[in-house]
Amino acid sequence: MVAGVRTPEPVAKIQVQFPEVYRQLQDVRRTLEGHFKDMQDFEFTVEEGRLFMLQTRNGKRTGLAAVRIAVEMVKEKLIKPDDAVRRIPADSLSQLLAPVFDARARKTAEVIARGLPAGPGAATGQIYFQANEAEAAAHKGAKVLLVRVETSPEDIRGMLAAEGILTARGGVSSHAALVARQMGKVCVCGASDLQIDYSTGTLTVRGKHYRKGDFLSIDGTSGEIFAGEVKTSPSDIVRVLVDKDIQGADSPTYKMFAQLMQWADQRRKLEVRANADQPDQVEHAVAFGAQGVGLCRTEHMFFEGHRIDYVRQMILAENADERNHALAKLLPEQRSDFVGIFKALGGRPATIRFLDPPLHEFLPHEESAQRDLAEKLGISADRIARRVKELHEFNPMLGHRGCRLGIVYPEISEMQARAVFEAAAEVQASGMKVRPEIMIPLVGFPKELELQLEVVHRVANTVQKERNVKISYLVGTMIEVPRACVVADEIAKSAQFFSFGTNDLTQTSLGMSRDDAGSFLPRYQEEEIVRQNPFAVLDQVGVGKLMETAVRLGRSVRKDIKLGICGEHGGDPDSVKFCHRLGLNYVSCSPFRLPVARLAAAQAALKD
Ligand code: PEP
Ligand code: MG
Numbered sequence: 001m002v003a004g005v006r007t008p009e010p011v012a013k014i015q016v017q018f019p020e021v022y023r024q025l026q027d028v029r030r031t032l033e034g035h036f037k038d039m040q041d042f043e044f045t046v047e048e049g050r051l052f053m054l055q056t057r058n059g060k061r062t063g064l065a066a067v068r069i070a071v072e073m074v075k076e077k078l079i080k081p082d083d084a085v086r087r088i089p090a091d092s093l094s095q096l097l098a099p100v101f102d103a104r105a106r107k108t109a110e111v112i113a114r115g116l117p118a119g120p121g122a123a124t125g126q127i128y129f130q131a132n133e134a135e136a137a138a139h140k141g142a143k144v145l146l147v148r149v150e151t152s153p154e155d156i157r158g159m160l161a162a163e164g165i166l167t168a169r170g171g172v173s174s175h176a177a178l179v180a181r182q183m184g185k186v187c188v189c190g191a192s193d194l195q196i197d198y199s200t201g202t203l204t205v206r207g208k209h210y211r212k213g214d215f216l217s218i219d220g221t222s223g224e225i226f227a228g229e230v231k232t233s234p235s236d237i238v239r240v241l242v243d244k245d246i247q248g249a250d251s252p253t254y255k256m257f258a259q260l261m262q263w264a265d266q267r268r269k270l271e272v273r274a275n276a277d278q279p280d281q282v283e284h285a286v287a288f289g290a291q292g293v294g295l296c297r298t299e300h301m302f303f304e305g306h307r308i309d310y311v312r313q314m315i316l317a318e319n320a321d322e323r324n325h326a327l328a329k330l331l332p333e334q335r336s337d338f339v340g341i342f343k344a345l346g347g348r349p350a351t352i353r354f355l356d357p358p359l360h361e362f363l364p365h366e367e368s369a370q371r372d373l374a375e376k377l378g379i380s381a382d383r384i385a386r387r388v389k390e391l392h393e394f395n396p397m398l399g400h401r402g403c404r405l406g407i408v409y410p411e412i413s414e415m416q417a418r419a420v421f422e423a424a425a426e427v428q429a430s431g432m433k434v435r436p437e438i439m440i441p442l443v444g445f446p447k448e449l450e451l452q453l454e455v456v457h458r459v460a461n462t463v464q465k466e467r468n469v470k471i472s473y474l475v476g477t478m479i480e481v482p483r484a485c486v487v488a489d490e491i492a493k494s495a496q497f498f499s500f501g502t503n504d505l506t507q508t509s510l511g512m513s514r515d516d517a518g519s520f521l522p523r524y525q526e527e528e529i530v531r532q533n534p535f536a537v538l539d540q541v542g543v544g545k546l547m548e549t550a551v552r553l554g555r556s557v558r559k560d561i562k563l564g565i566c567g568e569h570g571g572d573p574d575s576v577k578f579c580h581r582l583g584l585n586y587v588s589c590s591p592f593r594l595p596v597a598r599l600a601a602a603q604a605a606l607k608d
Pocket of ligand 2: 441480501503504
């Protein structure tokens, strides 16, 4: 029986045959649980009517069981709330927030391939390879999985419409992974056995073909990909806080979760913020306990409705006049986004990052799409093709991106600053507090920040005069290249806050592409060159030392500089604990990771 080769009867059945043994067993159970103050997994034998105890140990448990056991043991006064907070593995909370597969259906499901677990939970649906087709099918009521070689900002709407996202290429901080987590979507990425043929709409896995519309299922907690439709059920906590189709008071799981979160919040010192760039994401984040937005990636707002056309006009502009004309059309759109975000935040701070990705990401690369765009904009397809060629970069991650965009095209930063301050003025006029924090990406030289600061302050002054208001705001920078860490004292002279962009900081300090590392990282882990994926769990020894340097240097110049982290590590328990030890003020992560971050932060505080 211990080996698991026989199916046991329920223990309570002993009661019939050996009532005295059963009574003794209950006594022993109470004694053991009282002594170890934890749920026990014990072995016993009954020989000639006599009970013998063989072994006992703390029992293994699922995330939900861990929460229930701890919360109930506090109620029974067996342990203290501190013990409950300490004992529950912070990561296990993500199990409570994710949809799960029906246990029986999962057992019989066929695993066809594996990828990286990038957005926890279970998802099932019909596969679509194009974002617009996924979106159209979802609007007709289908459950959809978006399957791509990799995703780009253009796929956002398809990702939003899908139950889950599956990619063949890219690591856990690839576009697909981080956007999926931010949306609370299930995601498996970097499944390199998938061969995707967009032209025929087929996915081939080890000789087997799956066509557009076929069902697949993915487990974003384990990285498994299953053939066919595997039944799933949603999380109670998400139903209470996001879907709002059940009441907290009616869900025992939600009540336990809320109790645990209250204990965690009473203990943690780190603040928690969310990476969110849409008003509804911000609402979810606040429901999950966000004390602000730690990263609003403004480029994610460039795809909604007509905006992408204006963005493309801006990129295709041949001179500053044309560019300004396109930016003027983008301004009201950005402004209304910020109004929505500020309102959803209800007075909490919002760190808004200016445009970061290289411009080629916003233009269509396929000839037919270029022709469509040319027709729409009334320009020649050749001009578009030429611009795409001009913008081509061998290594876009180290190319014309980040603050380099705002320096070469200051009018882009001007428009973004204006959108922020006009939105702030508007929301403030309605009686709500607004706390914008403008963040400049990819700074390595103090002068880069100074040039962008000049733009931001100039626009802030103009808008404040125009509207006759006073807006309190901060301007700071991301710290995401090694140079920024080692000259942090120089940068802190003009930065009011630092936010560690540990996705890029890991990429640039390890010289390891965040999108391509999947091809060799598993081997690196096998060889124990790295213990964990450094894009998921912070490399404390290396990248952490750079962060430590930046914290020390930054504080040496500006004692009260506000320090945070907004890379994906902000939702990883070990990395959160490291941030606590570094003395950061906050961690920022995707809305659905917030409970994990809250618990990890409390655990770190209890260690002090
Ligand atoms: C980062 O680099 O850690 C970051 C948050 O920015 P992004 O992921 O958008 O590059
Ligand atoms: Mg970055």
